[in-house]
Structures are given as C-alpha cells and as structure tokens.
Amino acid sequence: MRRWSVVVPAKRLAVAKTRLRPVTARLPGIPEYASVHDALVLALLADTVAAAAACAVVDSVVVVTDDPAAADVARSLGVPTLPDEPDRGLNPALEHGARSAGGSAVAALSSDLPALRPDELAAALDAAARTAPRCYVADAHGTGTTLLTAVGTELRPRFGTGSAAAHLADGAVLLTGGPAAWPGLVRDVDTEEDLCAAEALGVGPRTAALLDRLRPPRTRP
Secondary structure (H helix, E strand, O other): OOOEEEEEEEOOHHHOOHHHHHHHOOOOOOOOOOOHHHHHHHHHHHHHHHHHHOOOOEEEEEEEEOOHHHHHHHHHOOOOEEOOOOOOOHHHHHHHHHHHHOOOEEEEEOOOOOOOOHHHHHHHHHHHHHHOOEEEEEOOOOOOEEEEEEEOOOOOOOOOOOHHHHHHHOOOEEOOOHHHHOHHHHOOOOOHHHHHHHHHHOOOHHHHHHHHHHOOOOOOO
16 A cells, blocks of 8 residues: 655635635634634644544645644644745645655645545545556536645646646546545535535534534524
C-alpha cells in the first residue's frame, strides 16, 4: 500500500471563504471569537486536517499558511505548518508545500471538507495510486477540485475557478468514485447550501460544535 504526504493550504482569514460571509454576517456573535466568519473557517480547517491526519495511508500532513490562527489550529492537532514563502497565491503555495513534504506520493487537499472521513480519503488515494501519475477528485458540483494527487511526478496544481477542467486539460485523470464512494471528500463548503449539505452528511466535531452554538436556543413547549 502506497504511503502519502498531504498538503493542505489555508488562506489568510481576511480573504478566506468570502462567499460564506453573507451567511456568517447573519449569525450571532460568540464572545471568545472576534469574528464568527473566522471561527467557521478555522473549524472547517480543523476537521479537514484531523481527518487527513487520521487516514491510514497518510504518513504526513502539512498546512501551508501565513495566518497565525490557522497555524495554531494545525499545531493543536499535531500537524506542522509551513509559511507561504512564495506568497503568490494558492497554486505556488501548494507547489512549495509539495516540495517540502517530499516523498514520491503527494496530494493537495482542500481545507474546507468538514464531512471528510479518513476511510474516504484512503479509498481515493488508493484509487489514485492505481490509476495514473496525476489524478484529481472533482467537487460535488463537478467544476472544482478537492483532491489532486501526484505519484513520481510534479503536482502541477491548477486550483481556482474551473479547476476540474484545468486539471483535466493539464493531463490529470478524473477519479470517478464521486459522491457514492467518498461523499465527504467531494463536499467542500463555499456557500450556505454547501454547508447544509455537509452538515447533512455529518461534519467533524469542531464544525458541529460551532454550528450548535450558533443556533438559537430551543424553546420549551
């Protein structure tokens, strides 16, 4: 069984998950958090990193970030961080992380997969190892990418708008397991609908606890 290094990028909180801001703007504040939006972004990151670290075929996880709070979350889970030395955007950060991670099998994993299960990630990585030198998993909408893998070759990430088509055009092979095989892996969270869909699958403990705190208290009959 092939062993993997996984790189997770975490943007600075000021520019992370901007499409979720209309959602978090409506939520009540929590005293210990300066920003509910930041708290949600960090919860998504924590549950994603924890799932990757618990995956049976993953030897190492590294978070590439220049955000102190994101780095603190990673370290609290026993996961090392790397500064975004290129500081030229997501794809250069992933290339930097892949070079630093080393090993012959490297994967880039989105940081907003709160419903990810370790066994789902293991199944996708095993499929990638059997399929092609470079593979990717498309998100639930079929347009984005949640996982990009490289075995014995450069990662060559093309994350961003339309990344699924960009990875395919650059020679990566689409893994076709999809929602039936790894529902949490394809369910990244960019919008309120995505968040609801992830919660329906069952999110990790950090996201679940935060969402529970943000709900209004139940009234007694």
